[in-house]
Amino acid sequence: MVTKMSIAKAYASDFLAFINASPTPYHVVDNAKKLLLNAGFLEIKERDSWSGVVEKGKKYFLTRNGSSLIAFGVGEDWVPGNGISIVGSHTDSPxxxxxxxxxxxxxxxxxxxxxxxxxxxxxxxxxxxxxxxxxxxxxxxxxxxxxxxxxxxxxxxxxxxxxxxxxxxxxxxxxxxxxxxxxxxxxxxxxxxxxxxxxxxxxxxxxxxxxxxxxxxxxxxxxxxxxxxxxxxxxxxxxxxxxxxxxTQPSTFGGLSDEFIYSQRLDNQMMTYCAIRGLIDSLEDEDALVGESCIRLISCFDHEEIGSESAQGARSNFLPSVVKRLSGLTGASADATETALSGASFYEQTAIKSFLLSADMAHAVHPNYAVRYESSHKPQMNKGPVIKINANQRYSTNSPGLLLLEEVAKYKHVPMQLFVVRNDSSCGSTIGPALASLLGTRTLDLGNPQLSMHSIRETGGSDDVEHACSLFSSYFKYYSTVEKKIYVD
Structure with a gap:
């Protein structure tokens, strides 16, 4: 009998294989391409016309510089100006x-x-x-x-x-x-x-x-x-x-009951893998895009660890240009000029109807340094993804986004946690605020909890791989339904 525990360990084992084969952002993207191709995604190029190529009901991916990647599936009920459910992550590590x-x-x-x-x-x-x-x-x-x-x-x-x-x-x-x-x-x-x-x-x-x-x-x-x-x-x-x-020491299970993952580059290959796997899982059924009015999309960027200021970073035009091209997609064999004009008029509508989950690893409470954590916000490993909140917008989470994620998490019973940093501590940041300001899209920051962030050997929870994959899959499947229930201007 397949148990919840065996499913979690299977997800974690697949992730270990992925990270051991991915020592650089170039390898991350190359291995992501293999997963996507195996799942029936088609590769397209930024430099080519997408007119008559990108169609409703199909799945695609493209890369930039070999170190950043965007993949998406187009709903069969998509119309120009509809929303896009997005999970963003980064492929690089210190x-x-x-x-x-x-x-x-x-x-x-x-x-x-x-x-x-x-x-x-x-x-x-x-x-x-x-x-x-x-x-x-x-x-x-x-x-x-x-x-x-x-x-x-x-x-x-x-x-x-x-x-x-x-x-x-x-x-x-x-x-x-x-x-x-x-x-x-x-x-x-x-x-x-x-x-x-x-x-x-x-x-x-x-x-x-x-x-x-x-x-x-x-x-x-x-x-x-x-x-x-x-x-x-x-x-x-x-x-x-x-x-x-x-x-060269391989990533592996750790702990007395294999409850941990000992690895390098958990920040942020774990969230990148979970984004890829979540998208693939949400589209594994042949009719997954039937009745879908949105586009489901992941964006995995290079150069987050150095500020994202590059042609392939989150602050570049990579995601905005793809959103712009998709926003006017009709699914018909229109010529490139007609499609471009449609995209220009529908881009703003798509951006405001879309939602971005900025997925970057979070801090688990450290038992030897518990005083460094805000007393009511001490995330634990294997207790689910951590929603990151900061009043100064170092993270982009707000209440409408939190409610939306809570609703999609219910479908697959995914536990979640909340985190804010102490007032007397500095706060890191992510691609979330950058993309929120670029796109004008509602955004929420989250990530799996880990210890030893930015060390050459980090520690994460083995069950949290499946938690994040399930959350992202549920988000993609139910976004178009749940989004309509939460009012925001």
Whole structure:
């Protein structure tokens, strides 16, 4: 017999497989595409006309920069100007990224220069088994330059701490210089002696002009060789890359009863996965879009951890432009000009009738630091998603949104919790306020509770994966019904 507990563990197991395969935002989007394609979604492109392509009753997705993604299903009863139910999340996490010129060496060690991305708990990156993954551009035989995703599946880097004997204050005050003492060690310099510098021979012998210094001068030759091997191309085909360090220890169940998930990047891959899975689950029945008057949509953005100010961030035109194109969708084979004109007139109607759930992880109460939490707002793991509220609009939740979410949660009996930060503490923020101001759309902020946010190893609740997936699925299924019951101007 299938039990509620076994269903929750199945969702959590699928999520673990997803996060272990997704060390970078590029991998998140690539694995999301695989899930969507398997669920019958069709890929479309921003640069193409959607006239006569996007139809009622069908499911689609598109990407930008390979690190942001939007997917949606169009209701068969959709008419121009109707609303869109949206779940927004982000694909990035605090990390260390390989510098454009990363070649370092000191005291006989080979090192790799890294740059801080986002607001990480950087001391947690010490003494971890690290590797690299990311996007590599390679030259094809026809002269085109194409991206490949790589993931080197073994530890090749490490940032060692200083021995306690040389720093007796380390246990009371661990401090380090982020520029000079956060260099990962990649190997010993003597191991390079008498070895063929393949990358140098492959690049320096080329006679053509190079605007930048050759790759072997910018990066460790053995690192270049490892990247080329992971990409399955000769070193000479490498042109550039964007690499992110990740912890090679797999994400896993934890706790005496597997009640926890021990992992990196829970913030925010858990909510991104739940958004994807919630949309897919809401559309799994063949007739799911029959009688549906709305569009069901997820938007997963890069660069939230650094403020979302980019072409593929939440503050970009990515979501507004997609909403604008969809708002005038007739479902007929109208020409592009007619569709564009319709979109311009219906966009404002669609925006005000729509609703956005901004899904970003939340803080679970920490038993050793309970005093840091507001006394009446201490979220617990495995007790359901946390609705985040802030009077200063660091979160966009208000009472109409809260009531709407409470109503859709009833359909699948999903528990929820409330959170506000203490008045004497600072408050984080999310993509919610940014998108609310861009679109003028009603918005609510929520997320699953976790511990050790922004650490290289975080802790979440294994049952909360299913809680969020069920909540999002219910939201998509019942939004068009529930929205009409809650009056707001």
């Amino acid at each position: 990390s260390l990224r390989v510098k454009p010129v990363s070649k370092k060496a000191a005291e006989g060690y080979l090192q790799v220069g890294v740059e801080l991305y986002g607001g990480g708990l950087w001391h947690t990156w010490f003494d971890r088994d690290l590797s690299v993954a990311g996007r590599v551009y390679v030259a094809e035989e026809d002269g085109s330059l194409k991206p490949k995703l790589i993931k080197i599946n073994k530890p090749i880097l490490r940032i060692p701490t200083l021995a306690i004997h040389l720093d007796r204050d380390a246990n009371t005050k661990f401090e380090f210089n982020k520029e000079t003492q956060l260099f990962p060690i990649a190997g010993l310099a003597e191991s390079m002696l008498n070895q063929l510098d393949e990358s140098a021979s492959a690049t320096e012998e080329e006679a053509e002009f190079k605007p930048l210094s050759v790759m072997s001068e910018r990066h460790q030759p053995k690192l270049i060789a490892a990247i080329a091997e992971a990409a399955g191309v000769p070193i000479s085909a490498l042109r550039d890359f964007e690499l992110i360090l990740y912890d």
